[in-house]
Amino acid sequence: MNSPSQTPPAARAKPAVRGADRAFAIIAHVVLGIWALLVLLPLLWMIFTSFKSSQEILTSPFGLPETLRLDNYARAWREAQIGDYLWNTVIVVGVSLVLVMALGAMCSYVLARFRFPGNRIIYYSLIAGLTFPIFLAVIPLFFVLNGMGLIGKGPMGLVGVILAYVAFALPFTVFFLYAFFRSLPEEISEAAAIDGAGDFRTFFQVMLPMAWPGIVSVAIFNFLGLWNQYLLPLVLNTDRNNYVLAQGLVNLQAQQGYRTDWGGMFASVVITVIPVLVVYVLCQRQIQAGVSPGTDK
Template identity: 30%
Template sequence: MTVLQAPNAPAPAARADDRWLARRRWARAGWLYAFMLVMSLFFLGPFLMGLLSSMKDDPNEYPPRLAIPQLSARYIGAAYNLGVQGGGDGWNGGLSPGRTVNFDVSVRSPQGAPQAPPTVALFPYQPVSLVSIARYAQARDFAQVQVTPTGSVGETRSYRITVRYPALTRQTGRVVTGQLTAPTDTLSARLENGQVVPVTLDTPEAQAVQFNLNQYQPVELVENGGRYYLRGPTFERTPLQVDVQRGQSLESSTLPPSDRQNFGRSLAYRNVTPGVLGYTFNNYRRAFNETTNPATGNSLFLKWVLNSFLYAFLRVIAAVVFCSLAGYALARLNFPGKNLVFIGAVLFAQMVPPQVNLISNYVLLKDLNLLNIWGLWFNGLVAAGGVFLMKQFFEGMPRELEESASIDGAGPFTTFWRVMLPQAGPALIALSITQFQGAWNDFFWPLIILRENTNFTLTVGLSNFRQLYGGQGDYGLILAGAILSAIPVIIIFVIFQRYFVDTGADSAVKG
């Protein structure tokens, strides 16, 4: 039997070779993507691990867990409900006068172990702060705690812990919040609109705590007939301690405990009225709140972020203006000493470390009274690396563009401004990103020049976090600050990375 084959049909051996080449191409592509995936995890792994750890109550746990309660929908919903019960706000939480909070726990009590209910109590929590502040009142001094059995299943007994905070006034009316002013013979408070009002104490309980409340203490008031009555201080946190007997163990609770001590029999909940922000993003909220000056209400952390943005913005503007002008002049213009200027002012400036001229620059800025953000910007006004980048870019552009502009009667500056600079978009984007990143992460000169904590950039402020909180092992707040400092650089790069392409200048020239 004779098999007929089309004249142009490939031979079986050729088809096998094509399939083998196709498999090789797919295998190479697969290995390439696998390598890129591994490298992305290698570079992004520390950032993602820091992001997850910044949300934990205990970022020092070992081995570290990727599944954390702060990202669980169940516990986020519970935190929201507890925030509503304690402060009427499911996002910010807190404990306000007249509120009652119910917190459930389940304790396993095997046969032969004590069957007594757990011992509960509120404990004080005074956060460490970069700003010297008076110690605020504590929830344990005003709230009452009660334990009630709610049922049992086998060896597990369920209990409801009720935290009740009675109001200090008998008055009813419009409830407002405020902050106590400087203590005098009569109590007064500053409302949220800035108005200072006298506070009436109409119960013995309110009169008893009058001189126990410090200045700047957040309080809740009742407005009735133009008069303001003290309803009670408000609290951001409601720390709860639960102790079980030997032989007992905690099975479950509305929120998982923040800390376990005494072989798991002493359980600490740093806040049983957290709200979503106080539970999932507690360390981030602390970064802003624990640096707030109570006298002014301004957050130092927010000020550091704004200072870093201002410094980075000024550096970018200066680099775009001066580096593009200097780079074009060194690349295209002919003037005496051009090579000497390039070698001495650009290359040599990059080779000399900044520590060499530390004293001279500092003395100069001090004499000019520029030990602030403006002096920091003036110290790095022209970036030698930026000049080198722009020079190399302009040298790679075709001279026909300038010749065409010259024929039309354009001078050097008009040629630069109207012809060359519009073609330098990718180089300017690259220059802006590198300058922004360098200014945002700059630490050495801000540490030397900036003296007041209100003038700090974010890098210098985070170093204070490390000194203050690192010694106590409170790395969650440090990680939160580090993550916040990394986000702007990532966003800038993601937005502008698509501009890292060719200029298209070659297509502007025919021939």
Template identity: 50%
Template sequence: MSAPLKETAPAQGPAPRPVGRGAVRPGDRRGEGVVLNVFSHGFLALWAVLIVLPLLWLVLSSFRTDAQIGGSAFGWPRNWDLGVFSRAWEKGIGDYFTSTVVVLAISVPLTMLLGSMAAYVLARYEFRGNRLLYYFFVAGAMFPVFLALVPLFFMVKRLDMLNTYHGLALVYVAYSLPFTVFFLHAFFRTLPTAVFEAAVLDGASHTRTFFQVMLPMAKPGLLSVGIFNTLGQWNQYILPTVLMQPQSGDDPERYVLTQGLIQLQQQQGYASDLPVLFAGVTIAMVPMLVVYLSFQRQVQAGLTSATLK
């Protein structure tokens, strides 16, 4: 059956068709194209407006007075007073900002160091239990964090690290390891063996080979994972909510930025000083905007690569 079909297919009216198509279709399609173009551009632009408008509105609102904000949703700020930002900074945003930076200054480098060490050894060295250990690391990414929260709280408490920067940083590192190991493991596998062998032949120790040869070669991978971890830890909210509550009356507040914003939202709702809250959000958004616009490609690649596991 198949043989005759094959023969008839090309024979079936190939001659008149191209003519008819060439004459009618393009115009046809152009007409459809114009309508669709207006339609699709409209939708695309609408969504862009939906993204930008609330953000812009919030930033503008931080320049308005509380009475203005409560009265109506729209209305141009009367005076462009930058003082609201310093007021927000003093009302707590400054402290929250510092807390976040301190925690991340410990946790991000440590995540990268420990993550790349584990990933490297698992990717390049044969030993018993290698596969098992790799799956053990990767499996951690599949469980919801809520499963661990209660015992985690008491574990950190027993280590006397509740409401401390280093305690939160260590927990961040531990919860960032699964993805970091997974991603860098794949990356180290793709690096050429020849360079590694040359270094070993030249008498470099394993440790030295890692730090001076392999790590520099893994830079693109490190950058992607680094951005991913920085954003993830900067935006973390659940872990600090559980681990960063003042433990006694004289234990100072060490809220991170996300926690602090929510705190400020609750306070400012009563104190009716919404411009301060909006200014605080603006301050919190700026670093993200700067990082995003300057590393736009890497950020998109780093974040979406997380879904490839």
């Protein structure tokens, strides 16, 4: 039987390692718990406040509502035109998301799987777009779109915003999906070619389904970024009838200096946040799956 002095160093180190792991896990759980409270408490306060009257909000901002004032949501939907702003946002973000995912997937696949002159130049040019501050581009972009007749009243005003959204989200989409397509095995595309599949069929029927977790993940990130976008529509979307939710909320907040409908204001904010929460809750597994390739190497 070995004496304590003869115990191997690795065996003596195991309790210390386990203790350090346990301490790290406790600290990590405490930090995550505090972070969760910092995120959830303001959200819950906003939801409770949306059911209060303006007088309750001013006199008892942290108390529970005496009655659930559902009329706040009715006023926000009709009088504050949140329903119209929501519809405009769904159109702009939906069309932009479809375009940017289609273009980004095809562009990243070609750049990742094919070699041709200028391949790296195109890729690095797109990546450079991630480093360019958006506020430096909005004024030139306004004059370009205005010269094309895509600024102003009518549906064409939304077309200009959609094109700007696509250009804004495309570099990130290519950057994300490029690494994903590069990680997919070459043997699968070679097997498809042996079976007689062309480049288009290989992409749409073989490689695209394999990259689906990454595509869903980047689509969710793009949705969140475009849904909360404010600077681009502020400069490019000048028609009040075409306002998106971010513009509508700012306009509604400015009106609170003359009107005291704070209940309707908080109800409008809740209506704006609900689609984002729904998308995240339904797609959180896809986000986690997107951090790794669809097949093992």
